[in-house]
Every structure is written in structure tokens, then in C-alpha cells.
Amino acid sequence: EVQLVESGGGLVKPGGSLRLSCSTSGFTFSRYSMNWVRQAPGKGLEWGSSISSTSNPIFYAASMEGRFTISRDNAKNSLYLQMNSLRVEDTAVYYCVRGGMGATKDDTFDVWGQGTMVTVSS
Amino acid sequence: QTVVTQEPSLTVSPGGTVTLTCASSTGAVTSGYFPNWFQQKPGQAPRALIYSTTNKHSWTPARFSGSLLGGKAALTLSGVQPEDEADYYCMLYYGGVRVFGTGTKVTVL
Numbered sequence: 001e002v003q004l005v006e007s008g009g010g011l012v013k014p015g016g017s018l019r020l021s022c023s024t025s026g027f028t029f030s031r032y033s034m035n036w037v038r039q040a041p042g043k044g045l046e047w048g049s050s051i052s053s054t055s056n057p058i059f060y061a062a063s064m065e066g067r068f069t070i071s072r073d074n075a076k077n078s079l080y081l082q083m084n085s086l087r088v089e090d091t092a093v094y095y096c097v098r099g100g101m102g103a104t105k106d107d108t109f110d111v112w113g114q115g116t117m118v119t120v121s122s
Numbered sequence: 123q124t125v126v127t128q129e130p131s132l133t134v135s136p137g138g139t140v141t142l143t144c145a146s147s148t149g150a151v152t153s154g155y156f157p158n159w160f161q162q163k164p165g166q167a168p169r170a171l172i173y174s175t176t177n178k179h180s181w182t183p184a185r186f187s188g189s190l191l192g193g194k195a196a197l198t199l200s201g202v203q204p205e206d207e208a209d210y211y212c213m214l215y216y217g218g219v220r221v222f223g224t225g226t227k228v229t230v231l
Contacts, residue, residue, distance in 0.1 A: 037168075044223075045213075045222040045225070047219075047221060059218040060219075095168070106173070106174045107156075108158070108173040108179070109173070110170045112167040112168055112169070115167055
């Protein structure tokens with residue numbers, strides 16, 4: 001069974017840092033691009049970042065560029081999101097999402113984790 | 123700032139048909155935007171329904187179909203079931219960056 005399990009969420013003060021992890025199983029992780037998508041409480045979905053199977057290329061939404069860093073460890077079948085300079089508006093559930101194989105433009109976003117909650121508050 | 127706009131809410135009767143649309147602030151949506159559609163029910167993670175405009179996943183019910191309609195991406199639900207009541211989001215591709223639509227709440231009444 002294909003599974004994505006996020007961890008690392010929690011409560012952090014504005015300006016603080018947090019590192020999210022996504023542990024995967026049930027598929028050949030090294031062949032797939034991966035994404036982070038977030039959803040603020042009561043709001044819609046927001047795409048945040050993608051990373052190709054080889055870690056190049058990487059893309060960010062403007063809201064995350066310069067503060068967040070996506071990375072992966074294919075040997076550990078894991079995806080990461082390092083979040084620095086956190087703001088109150090970064091409060092959201094963060095989902096790890098499988099993109100697809102091959103060219104990332106036609107990624108299917110077919111598998112989603114259950115999400116991890118990040119709360120930024122003083 | 124690119125904005126992808128969907129109808130805020132739509133109501134449909136059981137067994138009826140409803141079409142949701144997805145418009146881009148940059149102009150007409152084409153297949154090159156690789157539209158994806160997702161369904162989300164309260165308290166659950168989103169579920170993928172459609173990718174690359176028209177393609178269904180193995181779990182996507184046959185009553186869901188994707189298309190391009192009048193310069194927008196579209197998701198049509200035919201023969202709507204009570205369990206189709208949910209929020210629906212489109213997502214468009216902009217050369218590496220992706221943008222989700224504002225979401226449509228579908229009520230089955």
C-alpha cells in the first residue's frame with residue numbers, strides 16, 4: 001500500500017523554525033517528484049513547493065520562496081520541508097503529495113498524506 | 123499574482139448534472155496548463171479526481187469528467203450522488219509553479 005506520513009508539525013513562535021518530514025512507503029520513491037501543499041484553517045488549498053525525483057529542478061510558491069527549503073533523501077524514502085522565519089499566516093495543515101514520474105508538468109498529485117498541523121503563534 | 127477562480131458554491135439535485143469551472147487570471151486555460159481536479163470532504167485530505175485536463179484515476183467514478191470549456195477548465199458531475207457533496211479544487215500549471223483554484227462547495231439537495 002502506498003503511504004505518505006507527515007511529521008514535525010507543532011506550535012512555534014513567529015520568527016521561529018520548524019522542519020517537516022514525510023516518510024513514504026509502498027512505491028519507488030526515487031522515481032517520483034514530490035510536493036508540499038498547505039491549507040490554512042477554514043481556507044482553500046495552497047500549493048507550496050515541488051522537487052523532482054533528482055532534486056533538480058525545485059520550485060516554490062512566492063509565499064514560501066526564500067524562507068522555506070524543500071529537500072529529499074532518496075535513500076531514506078523521505079521528503080522534507082525546512083521552514084524558517086515563520087509567520088502567523090503560515091499556520092496551516094501541511095500535506096505531502098506525490099507528484100508523478102517523468103516530466104513534472106503533467107504530475108498527477110495522486111497520493112496525499114493526512115497532513116501535519118503547524119501553528120505559528122506568540 | 124496569478125489568481126485561479128472557481129464558482130464559490132453550486133447546488134445540484136440528486137441525479138442531476140453540474141459543471142464546475144476553473145479560470146485563470148492570465149487568460150484562456152489550455153491543455154498546457156495541465157488542469158488537475160481534487161475533491162475534499164470535511165476533515166479529510168484531498169483526493170485526486172482528474173489530471174491533465176481529462177484523465178481519470180483508477181478510483182475516479184465514471185460520473186466525473188474533465189474538459190476545457192469556453193477558455194476554462196471544467197469538471198462535470200453527471201448523475202450526482204449524495205456522497206458527491208464536497209469542496210472541489212482545480213489546480214493549474216504555470217511553468218513549474220502551480221496554483222490552486224479558490225474552490226467550489228458543491229451541495230447536493
